Amino acid sequence: xxxxxxxxxxxxxxxxxxxxxxxxxxxxxxxxxxxxxxxxxxxxxxxxxxxxxxxxxxxxxxxxxxxxxxxxxxxxxxxxxxxxxxxxxxxxxxxxxxxxxxxxxxxxxxxxxxxxxxxxxxxxxxxxxxxxxxxxxxxxxxxxxxxxxxxxxxxxxxxxxxxxxxxxxxxxxxxxxxxxxxxxxxxxxxxxxxxxxxxxxxxxxxxxxxxxxxxxxxxxxxxxxxxxxxxxxxxxxxxxxxxxxxxxxxxxx
Amino acid sequence: xxxxxxxxxxxxxxxxxxxxxxxxxxxxxxxxxxxxxxxxxxxxxxxxxxxxxxxxxxxxxxxxxxxxxxxxxxxxxxxxxxxxxxxxxxxxxxxxxxxxxxxxxxxxxxxxxxxxxxxxxxxxxxxxxxxxxxxxxxxxxxxxxxxxxxxxxxxxxxxxxxxxxxxxxxxxxxxxxxxxxxxxxxxxxxxxxxxxxxxxxxxxxxxxxxxxxxxxxxxxxxxxxxxxxxxxxxxxxxxxxxxxxxxxxxxxxxxxxxxxxxxxxxxxxxxxxxxxxxxxxxxxxxxxxxxxxxxxxxxxxxxxxxxxxxxxxxxxxxxxxxxxxxxxxxxxxxxxxxxxxxxxxxxxxxxxxxxxxxxxxxxxxxxxxxxxxxxxxxxxxxxxxxxxxxx
Numbered sequence: 001x002x003x004x005x006x007x008x009x010x011x012x013x014x015x016x017x018x019x020x021x022x023x024x025x026x027x028x029x030x031x032x033x034x035x036x037x038x039x040x041x042x043x044x045x046x047x048x049x050x051x052x053x054x055x056x057x058x059x060x061x062x063x064x065x066x067x068x069x070x071x072x073x074x075x076x077x078x079x080x081x082x083x084x085x086x087x088x089x090x091x092x093x094x095x096x097x098x099x100x101x102x103x104x105x106x107x108x109x110x111x112x113x114x115x116x117x118x119x120x121x122x123x124x125x126x127x128x129x130x131x132x133x134x135x136x137x138x139x140x141x142x143x144x145x146x147x148x149x150x151x152x153x154x155x156x157x158x159x160x161x162x163x164x165x166x167x168x169x170x171x172x173x174x175x176x177x178x179x180x181x182x183x184x185x186x187x188x189x190x191x192x193x194x195x196x197x198x199x200x201x202x203x204x205x206x207x208x209x210x211x212x213x214x215x216x217x218x219x220x221x222x223x224x225x226x227x228x229x230x231x232x233x234x235x236x237x238x239x240x241x242x243x244x245x246x247x248x249x250x251x252x253x
Numbered sequence: 254x255x256x257x258x259x260x261x262x263x264x265x266x267x268x269x270x271x272x273x274x275x276x277x278x279x280x281x282x283x284x285x286x287x288x289x290x291x292x293x294x295x296x297x298x299x300x301x302x303x304x305x306x307x308x309x310x311x312x313x314x315x316x317x318x319x320x321x322x323x324x325x326x327x328x329x330x331x332x333x334x335x336x337x338x339x340x341x342x343x344x345x346x347x348x349x350x351x352x353x354x355x356x357x358x359x360x361x362x363x364x365x366x367x368x369x370x371x372x373x374x375x376x377x378x379x380x381x382x383x384x385x386x387x388x389x390x391x392x393x394x395x396x397x398x399x400x401x402x403x404x405x406x407x408x409x410x411x412x413x414x415x416x417x418x419x420x421x422x423x424x425x426x427x428x429x430x431x432x433x434x435x436x437x438x439x440x441x442x443x444x445x446x447x448x449x450x451x452x453x454x455x456x457x458x459x460x461x462x463x464x465x466x467x468x469x470x471x472x473x474x475x476x477x478x479x480x481x482x483x484x485x486x487x488x489x490x491x492x493x494x495x496x497x498x499x500x501x502x503x504x505x506x507x508x509x510x511x512x513x514x515x516x517x518x519x520x521x522x523x524x525x526x527x528x529x530x531x532x533x534x535x536x537x538x539x540x541x542x543x544x545x546x547x548x549x550x551x552x553x554x555x556x557x558x559x560x561x562x563x564x565x566x567x568x569x570x571x572x573x574x575x576x577x578x579x580x581x582x583x584x585x586x587x588x589x590x591x592x593x594x595x596x597x598x599x600x601x602x603x604x605x606x607x608x609x610x611x612x613x614x615x616x617x618x619x620x621x622x623x624x625x626x627x628x629x630x631x632x633x634x635x636x637x638x639x640x641x642x643x644x
Contacts, residue, residue: 101559
């Protein structure tokens with residue numbers, strides 16, 4: 001479908017092998033191995049400080065890492081700036097605190113990267129942006145500034161902004177953690193719709209209902225390591241590792 | 254005492270819950286907290302100490318203001334051809350400000366010795382500058398990007414050709430030694446303002462660069478210039494610069510002073526801009542990078558527009574300081590506005606006891622009006638930013 005010529009159909013969206021990362025002396029990611037297939041939806045959970053967000057941020061190189069390999073969409077992630085930019089173009093990211101650009105309107109937030117990075121004509125970029133804003137159900141807010149929107153609306157704009165780049169992979173870093181409770185649902189609904197469309201997704205979240213409903217596999221991390229990977233049903237019904245059991249008992253009450 | 258309606262209407266005399274059945278009526282506040290009298294009592298005489306302060310300040314104003322008005326307006330001389338008009342006479346033992354002198358010398362104060370036939374060129378320069386400034390300062394103005402290009406690229410070149418002259422289009426060369434008065438003050442300030450912002454941005458970015466050489470160079474420059482008084486920079490520029498360049502190319506006096514002022518203000522501007530850059534949340538960089546924007550695109554499209562906007566008040570502050578500092582070029586022999594006042598003061602045709610005072614008061618008024626306007630602009634921006642209108 002949208003594979004580049006010569007790419008094998010079974011080429012994974014992301015392949016991480018033997019990844020290690022240190023913050024100074026602190027070993028924050030230890031021997032991470034993960035293969036994300038195309039169209040696969042993976043939820044990463046674990047206690048705070050377990051390295052979930054850091055792992056996501058390594059994939060688009062917002063964070064540096066010291067050892068191991070990451071291959072995104074067939075491209076090995078190196079220090080080369082052009083390679084990093086090429087990978088970032090294909091990987092959309094949604095942040096906990098939205099990080100919309102406050103000096104631009106909603107529409108400009110969505111068209112900026114397609115115009116500047118992909119060289120898309122302005123008219124076309126705006127048409128695409130309106131399409132995706134309609135998909136996240138806020139086309140009527142296109143002319144407003146982010147500060148005029150609610151948290152839930154801002155996060156949906158952030159999702160639309162990432163989608164405008166037609167990413168091969170969408171990463172969500174605790175997308176609902178900074179939201180007021182009544183706004184969590186509208187964002188999760190948007191993400192579910194995206195999953196139904198077959199988007200490859202890597203989601204760090206504590207929303208276990210969402211994980212159960214959407215994930216193909218759930219990754220449990222603790223202390224910088226992947227402790228357990230399983231499909232949702234067995235993961236919740238029959239966690240294997242002691243730490244997984246402890247975590248689930250704490251989070252599910 | 255009002256009894257809550259709900260409680261009163263319950264049949265059960267031991268009501269367990271208090272529930273208001275009707276909205277409380279709005280009642281006007283007690284008399285003593287509103288109105289002029291209350292304001293006077295609250296703001297001027299709230300207690301003994303403040304009352305004493307109020308009275309002292311009132312007395313001070315009574316002592317200063319009437320004589321000042323007397324000198325500046327009531328006893329002032331408004332018209333006259335020479336010193337005779339402003340000299341004390343038997344009928345007029347006390348003479349106020351000699352505005353006639355300012356009126357007579359006005360053209361000199363504005364243009365210095367710029368040839369009379371070419372003064373329209375200075376007027377055009379003022380008009381272009383005013384236009385560009387208004388375009389940039391009015392935040393809702395259309396196409397401010399073109400405005401910026403006009404102000405930072407077109408205006409400097411056009412102004413130079415206009416003021417200095419350009420033979421091919423029939424503008425005769427006017428030596429900078431003839432420039433003077435308010436024109437020179439504005440030229441020095443404008444060059445400082447136009448040059449310091451871009452160089453300041455570059456220095457600020459350099460100081461935050463990941464490349465050690467860039468960081469070191471920027472830091473050295475900023476700290477060196479900030480560690481030296483402007484007057485020293487000006488003396489260095491006017492005395493030492495000719496030592497480093499060939500005689501045939503020796504830049505003229507005004508140019509040397511302009512370089513000095515520009516370098517000096519750039520160093521200060523760099524620190525102002527750096528504060529703005531530091532106030533940018535990391536998330537903005539991350540979001541831009543995650544979308545695939547390059548370092549320069551992130552700076553140009555995301556970081557600088559926001560960082561510069563929040564630093565507008567501080568940038569204007571630096572400009573106010575710079576505007577007043579331009580008076581220092583006086584010491585390297587340039588006829589700025591203050592220097593023309595000095596020259597006029599010593600003019601025998603207008604030698605009277607009040608000429609100096611009038612000249613200095615006029616200079617103070619002119620500087621005050623310019624700086625106060627900038628200050629008001631900065632506070633209005635500050636209020637808008639405080640109101641959360643971060644556009």
